Amino acid sequence: MGPRFRGDGGCGTWLGKQHFTGLGSMDGDNGRAEGTAADKPGDYVLPFQLEASGARGRLIRLGPAVDEILTRHAYPEPVLLLLGEAVALTALLGASLKFDGRLILQTQSGGPVSFMVVQYSTPGHLRGYAAFNGDEVAKASNGGAAAKVLLGGGQLAMTIDPGAGMERYQGIVALTGETLADAAHEYFDRSEQIPTFIRIAVARHYTGPDGSAPGKWTWRAGGLMVQKLTAEGGRFGGGEGLASGITGDDDDDGWRRALALAATVEDHELLDPALPSERLLYRLFHEETVRAFTASPLAARCGCSRERVEAMLERFSEDDIADMAKDNVIAVTCEFCNRNYKFDADRYLKRDSE
Numbered sequence: 001m002g003p004r005f006r007g008d009g010g011c012g013t014w015l016g017k018q019h020f021t022g023l024g025s026m027d028g029d030n031g032r033a034e035g036t037a038a039d040k041p042g043d044y045v046l047p048f049q050l051e052a053s054g055a056r057g058r059l060i061r062l063g064p065a066v067d068e069i070l071t072r073h074a075y076p077e078p079v080l081l082l083l084g085e086a087v088a089l090t091a092l093l094g095a096s097l098k099f100d101g102r103l104i105l106q107t108q109s110g111g112p113v114s115f116m117v118v119q120y121s122t123p124g125h126l127r128g129y130a131a132f133n134g135d136e137v138a139k140a141s142n143g144g145a146a147a148k149v150l151l152g153g154g155q156l157a158m159t160i161d162p163g164a165g166m167e168r169y170q171g172i173v174a175l176t177g178e179t180l181a182d183a184a185h186e187y188f189d190r191s192e193q194i195p196t197f198i199r200i201a202v203a204r205h206y207t208g209p210d211g212s213a214p215g216k217w218t219w220r221a222g223g224l225m226v227q228k229l230t231a232e233g234g235r236f237g238g239g240e241g242l243a244s245g246i247t248g249d250d251d252d253d254g255w256r257r258a259l260a261l262a263a264t265v266e267d268h269e270l271l272d273p274a275l276p277s278e279r280l281l282y283r284l285f286h287e288e289t290v291r292a293f294t295a296s297p298l299a300a301r302c303g304c305s306r307e308r309v310e311a312m313l314e315r316f317s318e319d320d321i322a323d324m325a326k327d328n329v330i331a332v333t334c335e336f337c338n339r340n341y342k343f344d345a346d347r348y349l350k351r352d353s354e
């Protein structure tokens, strides 16, 4: 078993963990983009505006992308559910980026799932993994396992990385609520003081047999985020402040109405691939004059590469390389996507004597 690398994870310094740098960013724009239109059961984010209530929001629907991210890992079901929530939340927040860059969501906590990281890289690329103690997860999962139990006390960090040497912004909030969405909600409440609604749903979805293809279970996720429009905008909410064309009330009545309507959304509505997003938005918000914008595709894409792993290995000492090598082979597995890379150890052992 060779070393496992974690990209740079965008982990900043607060984790106090060792991370390799330079592997994390994603390149190119050739991710799969099935179902880019909001009326197809694919992977996408659909921004919208509630004209009468002075609010805006985003709806995400994840099918093949979240299924690919989760099924790459042989994690226990409760961990997959939790990671699925983190993927959906990251997609909701990451879709607010107005520039090329990354949004990284991480948890570090004392429970059975000690660490989770999900990255969103423009345009819409998602990847993630979790670190956990299998025995503790099994014990905690008896009789259901809420995020609160699996994560335990700790922190949720949301980092915006504009790349190109520009300064990162990191928001950190304690994991005190029942779900990850609760923690994000707490962040918007306290740090940004922007009234925000977030709901996330994750589940396995059964697709019946179609012709000769047998029926199968796949992961799906969905999320709804609604925010009151404020003059300042917000770092993770959209950032542009009051959008044009909004005629919302100056007082809080409009926001209260939007919140009450958003709260009626059901998990199955967020997850159902047969329910078009525009229809769901209309069902929820038609009283507030809902306007949907253009949907953007989301995709599972890691972005690790042989070149990046090589660059990482170049930074190890010969002793470290010798420790890693087995039968002169260094095998490296990407934590995010489980891809394996193999290298000839000689190449790294002899470099100093050349």
Ligand SMILES: [Zn+2]
Pocket (backbone or CB within 6 Å): 302, 303, 304, 334, 335, 336, 337, 338, 339
């Ligand atoms: Zn990878």
